Amino acid sequence: MNIWYISKYAITTKEGFPSRQFMLSKQMAKKGHDVSLFYSRSNGKKAASFWGCSRRQRLEGVNCYQLNGPLISYGLSMKRILSWIIFEWNLFVLLLLPNKLKGPDYIIVSSLSLLTFVIGIWLKRKYKTKLILEIRDIWPATIVESGRFTENNIFVKILKKVELLGYDNADAFISPLPKFDLYLRSQISKPFSFKCITQGYDEDFVTLVKTGLYEEYFSRDCFNICYSGTIGRLNYIEVILDVAERLKEYSKIKFLIIGDGPLKKQFIASNTNKNVVFLDSIPKKEVIPVLAKADLLINIWGDLKIYQYGVSPNKWIDYLLSGVPCLVAYNGYRSMLNEAGCGFFVDTNNRDLIASKILELSKMDTSFLKEMGERGKVYAEKHLNYMELAGELLKFVETV
Structure with a gap:
């Protein structure tokens, strides 16, 4: 053809x-x-x-x-x-x-x-x-x-x-x-x-090999939550910061926000939470091995009616291939992550629920979370x- x-x-x-x-x-x-x-x-x-x-x-x-x-x-x-x-x-x-x-x-x-x-x-x-x-x-x-x-x-x-x-x-x-x-x-x-x-x-453009990049920020005695992507108006980083503030007393729960965007400087200037770290964006080929160092990956969506038809962001592909479980605040049609059995969807309008889910996951057995994340990687390699x-x-x- x-x-x-x-x-x-x-x-x-x-x-x-x-x-x-x-x-x-x-x-x-x-x-x-x-x-x-x-x-x-x-x-x-x-x-x-x-x-x-x-x-x-x-x-x-x-x-x-x-x-x-x-x-x-x-x-x-x-x-x-x-x-x-x-x-x-x-x-x-x-x-x-x-x-x-x-x-x-x-x-x-x-x-x-x-x-x-x-x-x-x-x-x-x-x-x-x-x-x-x-x-x-x-x-x-x-x-x-x-x-x-x-x-x-x-x-x-x-x-x-x-x-x-x-x-x-x-x-x-x-x-x-x-x-x-x-x-x-x-x-x-x-x-x-x-x-x-x-x-x-x-496969020609994806690196799954481990990298030492940002190694020092992923402390093994902490529960590391990571976001990677653009930092703009429709990425709802302010929700992640608010949830982090609600969990401020838990010093072992760390939030790492990787990326650049028009609102990054504003968020850095307003952030006083020592459990939150902003890091520079990284080459696309480094994204997956860096995400693989995390314990949980997070993604926040707005509550838009248009999402009833579903979404399919590139970010989720990286998240799945990293072999790390995901927490997504999203009220639209659910697909991919639940089909892979590697993540949790929560109400995007309920920040208390997002915070409590993170706290719950931080106390889970690490082998259970690793098994869940691995399911996502297997699903991506097979279907995506x-x-x-x-x-x-x-x-x-x-x-x-």
């Missing part, structure tokens, strides 16, 4: 740790398919500048077409929105002008940006082929529920029309969100095909390898 995978925010090995789209493309190419990945220089990573609207390079068997655009940082801004428009224009120019590209059998368009739905529809009609939409984050519903915009905002209204236009013209849907099909049923009336393809990992997930994706594509 000849498959075109279009995703503005895809990351290849040239920009850093590769993204889901590149890893799936790589594995599909390994299985003998001709895969082309179209992505932007404006993907939040540093990339060398170049002339023209695009440049082609072949990486890991994948035909990679990087579309030009300004470097951007994470977070919604006018520059980021402008980069959406630039990406669509450069993609349109690349595929409109005479080129040596063979027409695709299937086109996979991955949001964000939603604007790529329009290009996907045009390509579907131009090449008389099948269009599959990959929804990794439900927009604009997510930015409305998180309080950034209202439903009456003109930007939201435009995105909503583009979203529905894409849904109406797509031939099938994939998503890492396990219950995305329920959301689809609330938006469109036509019958549709859907397949959940979760987040995963690629991108080689297996790419096989599932290809089987689904062939039915469309």
Whole structure:
């Protein structure tokens, strides 16, 4: 099959740790398919500048077409929105002008940006082929529920029309969100095909070997609770700090927060709890072996209605592969961690409950916790390898 995978925010090995789209493309190419990945220089990573609207390079068997655009940082801004428009224009120019590209059998368009739905529809009609939409984050519903915009905002209204236009013209849907099909049923009336393809990992880019990094912070006579990831508005680090404060009298319960983000300096300045330590972010390949030193991994979510369709964060993949049990404060549809039998879900609005659960776990037999964490690692290795997930994706594509 000849498959075109279009995703503005895809990351290849040239920009850093590769993204889901590149890893799936790589594995599909390994299985003998001709895969082309179209992505932007404006993907939040540093990339060398170049002339023209695009440049082609072949990486890991994948035909990679990087579309030009300004470097951007994470977070919604006018520059980021402008980069959406630039990406669509450069993609349109690349595929409109005479080129040596063979027409695709299937086109996979991955949001964000939603604007790529329009290009996907045009390509579907131009090449008389099948269009599959990959929804990794439900927009604009997510930015409305998180309080950034209202439903009456003109930007939201435009995105909503583009979203529905894409849904109406797509031939099938994939998503890492396990219950995305329920959301689809609330938006469109036509019958549709859907397949959940979760987040995963690629063995070539995962290090499971022990490392001495941050060794001194994981005291063996303490119960070490670790968070690793972005420190921003929707990561709810303030909840972890509040829970740590409630457990302040237990000097053997330590909280380690690893990562960077726009709110890190603010949290460090306000924190007076000696049981809490902030550490710098670490290279992606070091994350799993560092997490493996912990006794418990923690992740806090907001109480958003949109989570009823499930979530599938990259963070959980790292947590599972570390072989450490997880505590997740989350009120949405539960998956992955409970299926693996390696973690606990608690009400995200009940901080007393979160604190009491941590205290309870800190008193448990360490062999029980290690056994629980190991179940998560075994589950990830069996079900979440991108080689297996790419096989599932290809089987689904062939039915469309």
